[in-house]
Amino acid sequence: MDVSQYLEIFIDESREHIQNLSDQIMILENDPENENTISEIFRAAHSLKGMAGTMGYKRMQNLTHDMENVFSEVRNGKMKVNADIVDVLFKCLDALESYLDNIVNTADEGTEDNEDIIKQLNDFINNGTSGDAAPKKEKSSKKAKAEEEKKEEKEAEVKSELKYADFEADAIAKALEEGMNVYQIHVFVDESCLLKAARAFLVFKAIEEVGEIVKSDPTTQDIEDEKFEFDFYVVVLSKEEADAVIAPIKAVSEIKDATYEKITSVDSLTVVGEDGEASDTEAAKPAEEKKEEKAEKETAPATTPAKTEKAQPPAPAKNTAPAKATPSKPVVNRSVRVDIEKLDVLMNLVSELIIAKNGLVSVSRNDETSKSSGFSEQIEYLARVTTNLHESVMKVRMMPIETVTTKFPRMIRDLSKKLDKNLELVMTGEETELDRTVIDEIGDPLMHILRNSADHGIESAEVRKQRGKSDVGHISLNAYQDGNNVVIEVTDDGNGIDVEAVKNKAIEKGTITPEQADVMTDKEVIDLLFRPSFSTAKVISDVSGRGVGLDVVKTKIEALGGDVEVKTALGEGSTFIIRLPLTLAIIQALMVEIGEEKYAIPLGNIQTIEDIVSEDIKYVHSKEVINLRGTIIPIVRLAEVLDIEKNGEEPETYTVVIIKKGDKLAGLVVDQLIGQQEIVIKSLGNYISSSTKVISGATILGDGDVALILDANSLV
Amino acid sequence: MDNNAVDTNSAQYVVVDLGMEHYGIDISYVDNIIRMQKITRVPKAQNYYNGVINLRGEIVPVMSLRKKFELDDDVFTDKSRIIILKPENELIGIIVDSVKEVVVLSDDDKEKVNSDGKTDHNKYISDVGKMETGLVSLLNINAIMTEE
Numbered sequence: 001m002d003v004s005q006y007l008e009i010f011i012d013e014s015r016e017h018i019q020n021l022s023d024q025i026m027i028l029e030n031d032p033e034n035e036n037t038i039s040e041i042f043r044a045a046h047s048l049k050g051m052a053g054t055m056g057y058k059r060m061q062n063l064t065h066d067m068e069n070v071f072s073e074v075r076n077g078k079m080k081v082n083a084d085i086v087d088v089l090f091k092c093l094d095a096l097e098s099y100l101d102n103i104v105n106t107a108d109e110g111t112e113d114n115e116d117i118i119k120q121l122n123d124f125i126n127n128g129t130s131g132d133a134a135p136k137k138e139k140s141s142k143k144a145k146a147e148e149e150k151k152e153e154k155e156a157e158v159k160s161e162l163k164y165a166d167f168e169a170d171a172i173a174k175a176l177e178e179g180m181n182v183y184q185i186h187v188f189v190d191e192s193c194l195l196k197a198a199r200a201f202l203v204f205k206a207i208e209e210v211g212e213i214v215k216s217d218p219t220t221q222d223i224e225d226e227k228f229e230f231d232f233y234v235v236v237l238s239k240e241e242a243d244a245v246i247a248p249i250k251a252v253s254e255i256k257d258a259t260y261e262k263i264t265s266v267d268s269l270t271v272v273g274e275d276g277e278a279s280d281t282e283a284a285k286p287a288e289e290k291k292e293e294k295a296e297k298e299t300a301p302a303t304t305p306a307k308t309e310k311a312q313p314p315a316p317a318k319n320t321a322p323a324k325a326t327p328s329k330p331v332v333n334r335s336v337r338v339d340i341e342k343l344d345v346l347m348n349l350v351s352e353l354i355i356a357k358n359g360l361v362s363v364s365r366n367d368e369t370s371k372s373s374g375f376s377e378q379i380e381y382l383a384r385v386t387t388n389l390h391e392s393v394m395k396v397r398m399m400p401i402e403t404v405t406t407k408f409p410r411m412i413r414d415l416s417k418k419l420d421k422n423l424e425l426v427m428t429g430e431e432t433e434l435d436r437t438v439i440d441e442i443g444d445p446l447m448h449i450l451r452n453s454a455d456h457g458i459e460s461a462e463v464r465k466q467r468g469k470s471d472v473g474h475i476s477l478n479a480y481q482d483g484n485n486v487v488i489e490v491t492d493d494g495n496g497i498d499v500e501a502v503k504n505k506a507i508e509k510g511t512i513t514p515e516q517a518d519v520m521t522d523k524e525v526i527d528l529l530f531r532p533s534f535s536t537a538k539v540i541s542d543v544s545g546r547g548v549g550l551d552v553v554k555t556k557i558e559a560l561g562g563d564v565e566v567k568t569a570l571g572e573g574s575t576f577i578i579r580l581p582l583t584l585a586i587i588q589a590l591m592v593e594i595g596e597e598k599y600a601i602p603l604g605n606i607q608t609i610e611d612i613v614s615e616d617i618k619y620v621h622s623k624e625v626i627n628l629r630g631t632i633i634p635i636v637r638l639a640e641v642l643d644i645e646k647n648g649e650e651p652e653t654y655t656v657v658i659i660k661k662g663d664k665l666a667g668l669v670v671d672q673l674i675g676q677q678e679i680v681i682k683s684l685g686n687y688i689s690s691s692t693k694v695i696s697g698a699t700i701l702g703d704g705d706v707a708l709i710l711d712a713n714s715l716v
Numbered sequence: 717m718d719n720n721a722v723d724t725n726s727a728q729y730v731v732v733d734l735g736m737e738h739y740g741i742d743i744s745y746v747d748n749i750i751r752m753q754k755i756t757r758v759p760k761a762q763n764y765y766n767g768v769i770n771l772r773g774e775i776v777p778v779m780s781l782r783k784k785f786e787l788d789d790d791v792f793t794d795k796s797r798i799i800i801l802k803p804e805n806e807l808i809g810i811i812v813d814s815v816k817e818v819v820v821l822s823d824d825d826k827e828k829v830n831s832d833g834k835t836d837h838n839k840y841i842s843d844v845g846k847m848e849t850g851l852v853s854l855l856n857i858n859a860i861m862t863e864e
Contacts, residue, residue: 688777706756
């Protein structure tokens with residue numbers, strides 16, 4: 001079955017399930033008795049297993065299957081959730097995620113079996129339920145045994161009375177002699193199933209992958225004709241363990257359940273034939289047989305190659321099953337799920353756009369006098385439609401911040417274990433929406449900042465006690481929209497930034513001289529933290545302290561057109577404030593003229609526009625500054641920065657655009673203001689590269705000319 | 717070249733003039749040829765880039781082949797053209813003095829340049845083609861696109 005077309009859906013949904021599992025397990029950790037949570041986890045694990053099975057990802061399926069087993073024990077009250085289980089479960093989630101990552105990249109789940117995790121899971125089941133010491137056998141058979149024991153209890157009541165014809169019994173006897181496993185499988189089809197025969201066919205197909213069907217009840221023909229209720233029996237010969245046979249059956253959708261019984265000797269079968277006793281097998285004691293059976297099982301894998309040709313020709317070699325994962329590489333596209341309502345709005349706007357165009361066409365046919373008034377009316381209409389269209393398209397691209405923040409609680413949990421600190425993360429405003437491209441990029445920087453807060457910010461429990469703080473370290477992440485920006489604040493109630501320590505470190509590293517340090521403001525010192533390879537942690541930990549954190553954060557956020565700022569109070573904690581533009585594609589800008597050239601300055605960066613008399617420009621440290629209502633602002637002559645040739649003399653008054661980045665201001669000298677305009681940002685491409693970072697892109701003006709966009713952040 | 721058929725061993729080249737020489741550009745790279753238009757200077761860019769133009773709503777950087785080849789400065793006439801190339805996914809324009817014709821050159825008509833890459837000029841030339849009207853230097857587009 002070609003499943004590649006479902007790959008995207010599979011990946012999306014698996015991520016959802018994994019996230020859901022993670023959330024629920026977090027809840028479970030704090031409230032191990034919560035039944036709703038347990039059922040929810042069970043359901044998520046079960047769906048995940050089914051999906052992985054359908055897609056042919058066997059390893060993923062096995063792992064989820066074992067997870068599911070654990071939860072089923074927990075749900076049945078046979079086991080208690082404890083910290084160990086939670087840890088292993090999180091390991092499972094990590095393993096599942098890495099499978100998923102592999103699938104995203106290569107459409108294949110990879111080859112990691114994660115046997116140790118599976119083993120741990122099974123140990124829980126063994127120790128938690130039957131209590132008997134698991135025999136020291138190879139993992140898989142132990143697993144099978146545990147499974148068997150569990151299942152056998154259940155099956156006692158559904159024991160069937162299958163009747164075997166003697167040739168069937170012969171085949172079974174022969175298979176048993178050859179060390180094959182024989183299972184009598186009872187398959188239950190969901191009662192709401194409409195196409196029972198089709199489901200049964202899929203079950204048969206799944207079984208044929210791993211073994212040979214020697215018998216079914218009702219007969220195959222009857223099953224095909226849908227002449228059965230909601231269950232049927234099949235008898236399967238297979239070299240595989242019971243799990244490997246049962247799991248694919250359960251993975252078929254609308255199959256409610258499949259139970260099995262292992263047939264270990266032919267005499268336990270009800271054989272109907274000419275003579276009652278079809279086989280002459282000695283009446284061995286059950287215990288003895290069981291032992292034999294185990295021995296056979298162990299030898300079976302070793303002898304398989306030799307046996308394959310004589311045993312049963314139709315049975316596919318067992319290696320083929322895992323190898324059949326689709327080799328084609330469907331590159332998974334980045335996709336956004338769009339609310340259908342948003343699409344409808346878009347559709348309507350496009351229709352309006354067409355009407356507006358038609359309006360313009362009909363106006364152009366009018367006579368001269370009515371033309372001009374008609375045009376301006378139509379253009380106003382067009383402007384309205386395009387603005388709305390822009391807004392709606394933006395909305396389609398928007399995603400809630402939640403998509404990246406959901407994994408943080410888990411991360412903080414892990415950190416609190418690793419760092420041995422008691423941490424609590426409170427998140428608010430996760431519904432705040434940002435452009436998809438920003439969302440994709442913001443995860444890592446946020447993670448860095450959170451790690452930073454957990455590692456450097458929050459003090460150890462003892463220190464906190466000494467300082468009279470509660471022993472739980474609080475970290476909060478708060479997102480909200482502020483005008484055309486989205487602000488994300490990460491606050492911790494930890495130590496705060498020790499400005500003196502940073503200074504000393506900087507001097508020690510040679511980043512600054514002691515003299516410089518003396519005149520630096522606290523803010524400037526804190527900015528040092530964002531320099532490459534700067535870490536104040538005295539001990540380099542696993543978590544942070546390699547000095548690659550904050551400068552990466554800064555670069556990344558600035559690349560997105562945002563900025564990051566820190567507020568801190570020693571001993572009380574610190575706040576990282578990330579400011580991001582709502583969208584990257586279209587912005588409001590002020591168009592200015594310098595010499596003959598036109599440039600766009602993003603409106604978001606502009607504080608005010610001032611006329612400055614040339615005498616008011618003063619020199620400080622041989623740099624031009626102005627004193628604007630008590631604030632000293634450095635002046636940047638754009639004509640010089642941009643190599644624009646001067647024409648004419650220096651004017652008496654300058655037009656200065658005051659731009660702002662965080663708390664810092666700068667005045668850009670321009671020749672003329674053109675006005676405010678909505679501009680579409682275009683990239684300059686990869687070929688041409690300006691050696692100054694001043695140009696952030698280009699835009700196309702109404703007359704078809706190209707104007708460059710100034711990056712105000714790099715000018716301050 | 718009266719034989720216009722393109723067989724497997726031949727390729728079409730756009731022949732352009734630059735100074736006194738003819739240059740050939742493999743037509744598979746050529747997206748478009750446009751007249752000279754207003755070029756917006758990009759401050760502090762590589763010196764052989766004249767700037768960017770608006771090509772039907774796309775920003776396309778434009779390079780001066782004369783500057784790249786260290787010839788005299790461009791003099792734009794009404795024969796000047798911008799050849800829009802598409803080496804990979806991005807468009808790029810190169811300014812030439814004029815566009816002459818499109819020729820078909822088979823492998824037999826081409827000869828490798830025994831360039832040791834010493835002179836700047838030569839590394840941008842892959843082969844020399846023989847036309848009825850004379851010789852044409854075939855440009856190595858990838859070499860021109862890459863930074864030195």
